[in-house]
Amino acid sequence: MSADVLSTEPHTPPVGTSLLSLTGIQKRFGAVRALSDVDFEVRAGEVVALIGDNGAGKSTLVKVMSGAGPADEGSYRIEGREVSIATPAAASSHGVATVFQDLAICDNLDVVANLFLGRELTRGVALDEAEMERRAVELLEQLSVKLPSVRIPMASLSGGQRQSVAIVRALLGSPKVVLLDEPTAALGVAQTAQVLNLVERLRDRGLGVVLISHNMADVMAVADRAVVLRLGRVAGRFDMADVSREQLVATITGADTNVVSERAARVAGRSPAAPTGPEGNQA
Amino acid sequence: MSTTSTDSANDAAAMTPAVATPAGGDAPQQPKQMLRERLAGLRGGDLGSLPVVVGLVVIVIVFQSLNSTFLNSFNLVNLCLQIAAVGIIATGVTLVLLLGEIDLSVGSVSGLAAAILAVLNVNEQMSPLVALLAAALGGLVIGTIHGLVFTKLGVPSFIVTLAGLLVWQGAQLQVLGSQGTINLPPRGGLQQFGRFSYLEDWQAYGLAVLLPVLFLAAKLLTRARRTRAGLPVGAVWVPVAQALLLLVVLLAIVAKLSIDRGVPWIFVVFVAILAVIEYVLRRTRYGRAVFAVGGNIEAARRAGIKVDALRTSVFAIASMLAAVGGTVAAMRLGFANQSSGAADTLINAIAAAVIGGTSLFGGRSRMYSALLGALVIGAIANGLDLLNLSSALRYIITGTVLLLAVVIDALASRGRQSSGR
Ligand SMILES: Nc1ncnc2c1ncn2[C@@H]1O[C@H](COP(=O)(O)OP(=O)(O)O)[C@@H](O)[C@H]1O
Ligand SMILES: [Mg+2]
Numbered sequence: 001m002s003a004d005v006l007s008t009e010p011h012t013p014p015v016g017t018s019l020l021s022l023t024g025i026q027k028r029f030g031a032v033r034a035l036s037d038v039d040f041e042v043r044a045g046e047v048v049a050l051i052g053d054n055g056a057g058k059s060t061l062v063k064v065m066s067g068a069g070p071a072d073e074g075s076y077r078i079e080g081r082e083v084s085i086a087t088p089a090a091a092s093s094h095g096v097a098t099v100f101q102d103l104a105i106c107d108n109l110d111v112v113a114n115l116f117l118g119r120e121l122t123r124g125v126a127l128d129e130a131e132m133e134r135r136a137v138e139l140l141e142q143l144s145v146k147l148p149s150v151r152i153p154m155a156s157l158s159g160g161q162r163q164s165v166a167i168v169r170a171l172l173g174s175p176k177v178v179l180l181d182e183p184t185a186a187l188g189v190a191q192t193a194q195v196l197n198l199v200e201r202l203r204d205r206g207l208g209v210v211l212i213s214h215n216m217a218d219v220m221a222v223a224d225r226a227v228v229l230r231l232g233r234v235a236g237r238f239d240m241a242d243v244s245r246e247q248l249v250a251t252i253t254g255a256d257t258n259v260v261s262e263r264a265a266r267v268a269g270r271s272p273a274a275p276t277g278p279e280g281n282q283a
Numbered sequence: 284m285s286t287t288s289t290d291s292a293n294d295a296a297a298m299t300p301a302v303a304t305p306a307g308g309d310a311p312q313q314p315k316q317m318l319r320e321r322l323a324g325l326r327g328g329d330l331g332s333l334p335v336v337v338g339l340v341v342i343v344i345v346f347q348s349l350n351s352t353f354l355n356s357f358n359l360v361n362l363c364l365q366i367a368a369v370g371i372i373a374t375g376v377t378l379v380l381l382l383g384e385i386d387l388s389v390g391s392v393s394g395l396a397a398a399i400l401a402v403l404n405v406n407e408q409m410s411p412l413v414a415l416l417a418a419a420l421g422g423l424v425i426g427t428i429h430g431l432v433f434t435k436l437g438v439p440s441f442i443v444t445l446a447g448l449l450v451w452q453g454a455q456l457q458v459l460g461s462q463g464t465i466n467l468p469p470r471g472g473l474q475q476f477g478r479f480s481y482l483e484d485w486q487a488y489g490l491a492v493l494l495p496v497l498f499l500a501a502k503l504l505t506r507a508r509r510t511r512a513g514l515p516v517g518a519v520w521v522p523v524a525q526a527l528l529l530l531v532v533l534l535a536i537v538a539k540l541s542i543d544r545g546v547p548w549i550f551v552v553f554v555a556i557l558a559v560i561e562y563v564l565r566r567t568r569y570g571r572a573v574f575a576v577g578g579n580i581e582a583a584r585r586a587g588i589k590v591d592a593l594r595t596s597v598f599a600i601a602s603m604l605a606a607v608g609g610t611v612a613a614m615r616l617g618f619a620n621q622s623s624g625a626a627d628t629l630i631n632a633i634a635a636a637v638i639g640g641t642s643l644f645g646g647r648s649r650m651y652s653a654l655l656g657a658l659v660i661g662a663i664a665n666g667l668d669l670l671n672l673s674s675a676l677r678y679i680i681t682g683t684v685l686l687l688a689v690v691i692d693a694l695a696s697r698g699r700q701s702s703g704r
Contacts (some may be wrong), residue, residue, distance in 0.1 A: 088585075089587075100585075102581075104579070104581060104582035104585040104586065105579065105582055106574070106575045106578035106579045106582050106583070106646070107578055107579065107646075108574060108577065108578035108645075108646035108647055109571075109574055109575060109578055109646075113571060113574075113575075117571070117575055117582070117583070117586040117588075118572075118575075118583075118586030118587040118588055119586075119587075120568045120571055122567075122568060125566075125567055126566045126567065127566055127567060127568065127571065129505075130505070130508040130509045130511070130512040130514060131508075131512060133509075133512070133514055134512040134513060134514055137514070
């Protein structure tokens with residue numbers, strides 16, 4: 001009974017195997033081509049950042065993966081097998097869990113009740129509170145999520161704690177892939193760190209994590225790879241080990257010289273046109 | 284850094300207790316910690332059942348000093364008889380309020396049920412049991428209609444049930460037909476049950492002992508399960524002390540009521556219905572879903588809860604309880620007429636639920652709020668009756684008390700928001 005709560009899945013794929021892969025994804029909304037010919041892959045034990053400007057198609061792609069808005073064309077593979085994911089239920093039964101930006105949390109219920117909402121454990125007709133609490137505590141402990149108590153209403157928790165609970169909740173279904181839509185958007189510095197720690201722990205457990213974010217600092221901090229969308233197409237794929245923040249920003253905006261990089265350069269005290277200062281081109 | 288200080292402020296707020304959550308009672312707590320959290324909760328705007336209990340004590344002191352018969356056994360038995368019907372209706376209202384919705388038709392539905400009961404039993408010569416079942420079933424059907432119009436057509440609940448208020452009152456007049464008043468047979472089962480049925484002494488004292496024993500057994504069972512699951516548990520003496528306190532209170536009540544006629548059966552019916560509903564709300568998946576829908580309907584939907592079916596079922600149960608309350612009122616009064624369920628039935632039922640501690644904003648309700656609230660409402664009406672004061676004053680006072688309860692609810696809700704909860 002004291003076994004790892006998360007490893008109820010019969011097999012955990014070895015790190016590096018492809019968990020979820022999309023190829024040739026097309027999605028139109030009337031005249032708008034929201035996604036054209038997008039390929040995307042998540043492997044076990046990696047964090048893939050999905051970044052792009054507003055309207056680039058990030059949310060549309062997440063909806064394709066989560067089953068909330070299936071693609072018009074393209075193939076969807078789970079561990080190499082072609083699947084049809086037309087509903088959120090189909091996605092979760094294939095091991096793809098989504099934590100949406102607007103947290104689906106009931107503030108009036110406590111942490112345990114929220115974690116098990118819709119899949120409560122029972123003994124006969126009665127809720128099995130002791131068993132649910134035991135598993136909740138164990139799960140939170142395994143992921144080092146610190147809460148004052150699991151029996152206080154969600155409304156009492158800080159933003160970072162709430163986001164952590166929302167993520168842990170997604171893990172109860174033993175998914176292989178977790179999609180996080182802007183998990184740190186509403187958080188302060190310390191709370192963001194909490195959530196990023198949790199993201200790293202998910203990766204260390206061999207899950208594939210897709211992180212949608214506007215925040216380059218977060219992306220640089222935890223992602224292994226980044227896929228940049230621009231105007232519904234993949235504008236670049238990067239290994240985080242060998243990409244700079246400026247390169248990412250340039251790809252997002254679609255220009256090597258642009259408002260953002262110009263500003264960055266000016267602040268750094270040099271002009272992009274004349275990179276001949278004493279510090280040269282070292283960046 | 285400003286962010287860090289916000290974090291620690293939130294963490295401090297996070298130490299406040301979980302009084303409003305359905306499972307809050309299970310959490311193991313040491314008395315000192317309980318007291319500390321309680322105080323923190325009071326400061327954070329969470330007043331618990333304190334205002335109701337204080338209010339009830341004040342009401343009792345005021346009426347007792349104005350008329351010394353208020354607290355005698357005869358009057359207390361009357362009070363139990365008087366609050367049974369409104370308490371049952373308020374129990375249903377609690378469910379609807381938990382969803383964050385309202386049911387304005389409960390008075391009319393209770394009146395229609397009284398009319399159905401009387402017509403079937405008197406005019407159609409049906410047995411009391413069949414007439415009662417028919418009236419309750421009528422309520423169930425009515426509530427299902429409300430629920431379907433609300434969920435399928437998207438009409439706001441207050442409009443659906445406001446229309447229901449008129450429609451079912453019309454139906455009540457139709458059912459009664461030309462007869463203004465139908466008297467239930469004085470020796471028939473219905474009047475016998477409503478007016479002349481009291482627990483035998485051995486039954487009353489038996490219950491007064493049995494209930495604390497069951498309470499303690501449940502607490503100890505929970506404790507054993509938590510121990511087995513490796514979860515922290517509180518001191519054993521806390522539930523033992525609670526059970527003893529309950530025992531003393533129940534014995535005192537039974538002893539007091541037994542000096543007169545005893546504990547009325549219709550009061551037992553009310554408390555039994557309330558106990559079943561409380562169990563369903565706080566210990567079953569269905570109840571958890573009701574709280575979830577009241578707290579965040581989108582979250583409930585995403586968690587796979589069938590929100591529309593759930594809401595329809597709650598309206599159905601609420602109308603059924605309104606119908607049962609209406610039949611209890613008719614049985615106690617011995618008749619049904621055109622004003623059954625009229626006047627202040629609706630406002631009393633809603634007031635009882637809110638005064639007892641059910642939030643109008645959905646998702647929050649204290650244990651046994653319908654009982655506490657019905658006691659407050661009933662004590663006010665009863666006390667004013669003893670003083671021979673007009674119903675004008677009763678309306679004004681009940682309305683003021685309801686407003687006070689709603690203000691406390693609104694302030695508590697604002698307190699939760701400002702302390703980040
Ligand atoms: N439901 C929809 N109906 C019509 N157009 C949509 C819809 N959803 C997204 N779009 C369009 O698709 C494009 C991509 O949007 P989105 O995926 O939301 O971008 P992002 O999340 O990267 O900001 C935008 O041009 C947007 O206007
Ligand atoms: Mg978006």
